[in-house]
């Protein structure tokens with residue numbers, strides 16, 4: 381069975397998290413991803429947050445599956461010649477260097493187009509054109525600059541960043557979508573194009589409903605926010621909404637049995653209007669079913685604290701998994717707060733390949749998140765990340781068709797680092 385992106389060659393100039401997320405997805409779908417790394421140094425994450433001395437970190441291995449690695453100093457004259465051959469051979473160049481780095485290396489978009497007019501140049505930067513375009517950006521900066529932090533956290537407390545890497549991995553996902561779209565466009569046009577995603581834009585895209593609320597504020601208070609029922613006035617900007625649900629169906633995080641000792645003994649509980657009567661039966665408040673003060677979603681909005689207090693009295697008598705089982709019998713949407721420990725042990729996630737065990741020659745077995753996107757005719761097989769420069773010879777010889785004599789010369793120049801034993 382052939383893979384969806386089989387035959388597509390990616391020149392992967394990415395590092396850290398945002399870019400590698402993107403190229404890993406493309407590799408999972410069958411693209412040949414050639415990771416270009418500085419000789420002897422490589423992607424900085426190889427050495428960051430190491431759990432085993434001198435072995436590629438989990439940070440690196442979990443973001444660079446299914447790729448090949450070539451060591452190449454692209455600031456060296458011989459290295460530049462090799463890079464030109466790579467640009468001629470590949471379909472896509474993906475990079476997330478600091479602004480201007482590719483130009484400084486001597487490879488502007490104009491120059492790249494001259495070398496290969498079919499090549500797609502895909503870039504991640506922190507900001508798009510504007511006052512901050514030259515700034516370096518990491519995950520949490522993007523969350524702050526993209527509207528996520530100002531709308532995350534409890535109302536009167538400091539802004540919060542989320543555990544989900546929406547700035548890095550989120551932007552990588554956006555870029556992968558842009559690349560596949562540009563590849564499709566190339567089928568008709570025969571030409572490459574530049575695909576750019578700014579991390580600020582990627583985060584803002586994921587904060588779309590918060591911009592919705594910003595505009596709704598002009599028409600009056602946001603009645604589904606808890607602060608409305610608590611009589612706290614709204615300011616000029618979309619406020620932090622704690623654990624209120626973003627839609628028109630109020631929801632909160634509630635304690636479950638064992639919450640005093642287990643930091644994750646909680647459930648999310650949504651008081652979906654359609655099942656209000658079921659909720660009343662479950663928590664033994666059948667009198668609320670037809671009481672005009674509680675019976676309609678609108679009438680309940682000023683009483684959300686009272687309603688959720690009553691529901692929580694019930695959830696505190698059950699484990700989060702019992703809440704899940706019972707509520708789903710009545711069509712009530714709830715969700716246990718699952719720890720990463722629980723997720724990594726969940727057999728159904730192992731069965732679907734969403735959590736995978738990978739073997740690495742230096743670190744042994746480790747767990748990773750597999751592809752969350754499943755293609756029925758192009759299933760993903762997660763293979764380990766490459767060692768630094770593991771495929772240098774193979775890429776020079778098989779992909780770029782250099783002769784053994786030419787490879788020796790390239791080696792002697794120092795542009796591709798030491799030969800691996």
Ligand code: COA
Pocket residue numbers: 395396397398399416417418419452453454455476477478479480481482484485504505506515516517518519548
């Ligand atoms: N051969 C020779 N030089 C290489 C090379 C190679 N194979 N690969 C990288 N380099 C050089 C670059 O050309 C650059 O040189 P320059 O500063 O002289 O132009 C240098 O290495 C450092 O690259 P840079 O991207 O600037 O790394 P940094 O550590 O200074 O910054 C980031 C890291 C992430 C802050 C920055 O890359 C960035 O803002 N990227 C865009 C946003 C982004 O993706 N952020 C999220 C990361 S998860």
